Amino acid sequence: MYGELNMDRKDRAIRKFRKELRSGVYSYLILKFLKTGELHGYAIRKLLEELSCGKFVPSAGALYDILKSLQKQGLVESFWVMETRPRKCYRLTNLGEEVLVEAEKEVRLIGEILNKLEVKE
Amino acid sequence: MIETINVFSVELSVSLILIFTGAIVYAFKNKPNPYVGVRIGYTYLSEEAWKKANTFAGIFLMLSGFALLLLSAILPLIVYLAVFLSLLLSLVVLSYTIAKKVYEIEDIKVPVTNYRVESVNYKPYLILQLISIFIYIIFVTVVWDKLPSTIAVHFSIGGKPDIYTNRFYGILATLVIMLVVPALTFFSSKEPLFVNCHRNLGFLTLIQWFVVFTMALVLLYNIHFVSVETIVAVCIGFVAFTVVWTFWLWKNRS
Numbered sequence: 001m002y003g004e005l006n007m008d009r010k011d012r013a014i015r016k017f018r019k020e021l022r023s024g025v026y027s028y029l030i031l032k033f034l035k036t037g038e039l040h041g042y043a044i045r046k047l048l049e050e051l052s053c054g055k056f057v058p059s060a061g062a063l064y065d066i067l068k069s070l071q072k073q074g075l076v077e078s079f080w081v082m083e084t085r086p087r088k089c090y091r092l093t094n095l096g097e098e099v100l101v102e103a104e105k106e107v108r109l110i111g112e113i114l115n116k117l118e119v120k121e
Numbered sequence: 122m123i124e125t126i127n128v129f130s131v132e133l134s135v136s137l138i139l140i141f142t143g144a145i146v147y148a149f150k151n152k153p154n155p156y157v158g159v160r161i162g163y164t165y166l167s168e169e170a171w172k173k174a175n176t177f178a179g180i181f182l183m184l185s186g187f188a189l190l191l192l193s194a195i196l197p198l199i200v201y202l203a204v205f206l207s208l209l210l211s212l213v214v215l216s217y218t219i220a221k222k223v224y225e226i227e228d229i230k231v232p233v234t235n236y237r238v239e240s241v242n243y244k245p246y247l248i249l250q251l252i253s254i255f256i257y258i259i260f261v262t263v264v265w266d267k268l269p270s271t272i273a274v275h276f277s278i279g280g281k282p283d284i285y286t287n288r289f290y291g292i293l294a295t296l297v298i299m300l301v302v303p304a305l306t307f308f309s310s311k312e313p314l315f316v317n318c319h320r321n322l323g324f325l326t327l328i329q330w331f332v333v334f335t336m337a338l339v340l341l342y343n344i345h346f347v348s349v350e351t352i353v354a355v356c357i358g359f360v361a362f363t364v365v366w367t368f369w370l371w372k373n374r375s
Contacts, residue, residue, distance in 0.1 A: 041229035060229040064222070080313050083235065085166045088228055 026058055026066050028107060031092060031100045034076060038091040041067065075099055132193035132201050139186030147179025162314030163220035167227050174220035181212055224314070243310040246322040250303045253333040257299065260337055261292055264344055272343045280349045295336050302329040324366065331359050 026048075033039055033047050041063060048057045058066065067090060070076040075096035080086045092100070149157045153164070153171045159178050164171040185208045193201060265288075273282030274291045286294070302325050309322075335355060341347045 040233045041225075042231060042233050045229065060226050063229055064226045083233065086162075086314055087231075087233060088225055 022056070022058070023066065025056075026063075027070060028100075028103050030066065030070065030090075031075060031096055031103065034090060034092040035097065035100060038079075038089050040081075040087055040089045044090075070096070129193065132189070132196075132198065135205060136186050136190035136193055139189060140183050141186075143179050143182025143184075143186055145179075146175055146182060150175040150179055159216045159220060161217060161220060163217075163224040166314070167220075167224045169227055170220040170223040173223045174216045177219050178212060178216045181215070185212070221312075221314075243306055243322055246326045247303055247306050249326050250306060250329040253330050254296065254299050254303075257333050257337060258296075261340070264340055267344045268340065269343060272340070274339065276349060276352065280353050282349070292340075299329070299333060299336070302326075302332065331355075335359075 029048065029051075030044055033044055039047075041060070044067075045057055045060070045063060067076060067078070071078060071090075074093055076090050077093050078088050078090050081089050146158050150172055153168060158164070158171065159174040164174050189201065189205060189208070192204065196204065268288050270288055271285050272288045272291050273284070274286050274294070275282065275284035277283045306322055306325055335352065338347055338352050338355060342349060342352060
């Protein structure tokens with residue numbers, strides 16, 4: 001009983017930790033993808049799938065939330081395109097491009113720190 | 122006493138109508154149809170969006186009906202109406218938000234094959250519409266001194282003025298009405314699935330110019346420059362034109 005409870009807590013903690021770690025990286029990767037050109041939400045998930053062999057892909061609902069928040073911050077803008085029905089595509093804004101430059105520096109810094117840590121270990 | 126009973130019966134029937142409408146919307150929550158329910162672009166195109174938006178709308182309407190039923194006993198009519206209108210507005214905004222979200226999440230799941238960018242440049246239309254308002258404002262400044270302090274702003278079908286108002290507020294209200302078409306134009310370019318008129322921006326612009334022209338005629342009527350018959354003739358002419366145009370669009374629909 002206690003073990004089960006503990007597992008539950010562990011699962012919850014892992015899920016929370018994963019969510020927190022991933023959400024920033026997802027945002028960063030989305031900006032990175034959009035730098036090469038406008039993309040549909042489905043294509044963004046596909047790119048993440050290919051990049052991570054399916055291990056690092058947000059659910060459609062989670063991706064929707066991330067894209068919404070990026071739009072709110074003014075980093076990304078959306079527009080409709082026509083297929084058999086209207087589909088929503090996204091592109092990087094000027095502000096998004098500027099923020100991406102800073103984010104790239106930040107990611108590089110994190111990478112360096114993690115590398116140093118690995119060498120020490 | 123009689124008045125109190127009348128007010129109460131109005132409030133009672135409005136509440137019951139809401140509950141009834143809610144029940145019907147809820148009953149059709151799994152059956153997309155062109156008659157009953159939240160019918161916007163998103164719910165037409167996605168069954169899931171239809172289900173979620175209509176489940177919400179049905180429950181919201183029924184609960185609003187019950188709440189208003191209870192409130193009708195204590196609230197004066199004016200407050201009752203304010204609550205009623207805010208509930209209706211919330212219903213529209215929330216159902217729209219739900220339908221849009223469900224549609225967009227579904228959209229992310231469906232593979233994209235081959236799309237074309239439908240770039241509707243709404244700016245020239247919007248500018249043309251705003252120019253009409255600008256011209257109207259210049260016209261108002263020219264005729265302002267000649268206008269009586271109370272002006273006729275509305276006419277009965279028979280051509281008799283039936284609503285008069287202070288000239289300042291009358292013109293202010295007119296300007297607000299003139300912003301409706303530009304707002305629709307702007308919004309339809311952002312949300313083609315809510316205001317589906319991005320293909321008819323030319324027609325919208327024409328309506329705008331007609332509205333502004335008619336409003337200018339009304340001012341000219343108030344300074345005895347044109348007769349009310351002229352205004353009626355212009356309106357009938359425009360309605361006839363709209364009917365012919367709509368028929369033409371319908372005949373040539375793809």
